[in-house]
Amino acid sequence: MKLSNRVFSALLLISFIILATTTEMGLADKICKTRSDRFSSVCFSSNSCAIICQQFEKFEGGQCEFDGVFRRCLCTKAC
Structure with missing residues (x-):
């Protein structure tokens, strides 16, 4: 029983690490918008x-x- 609890804990920890990494990478894809100077x-x-x-x-x-x-x-680019 103790072995299965350890395996479950390890899998849970790994899934949290993967989730945190994926969420952090998504923040880098932020789009900045600026009003166009030429399109009036x-x-x-x-x-x-x-x-x-x-x-x-x-x-x-x-x-x-x-x-x-x-x-x-609005002109766009990656921030």
């Missing part, structure tokens, strides 16, 4: 926004999101 109108197409952000502002991408009342182009 209301944003209707995330595709157009992404093109402006990538080609002219050197970001990884872009998407339309509500910034207050209006939809604005």
Whole structure:
């Protein structure tokens, strides 16, 4: 019985370590967003926004999101 408790404890400890490592790695994938300087109108197409952000502002991408009342182009990159 003692052996099975030790095995169970070891498996539980290993699963906690794996879970903690996986969660920590997920935090590194945070996305930073910045309002586009070049896209000045209301944003209707995330595709157009992404093109402006990538080609002219050197970001990884872009998407339309509500910034207050209006939809604005927000450029994105990994933090």
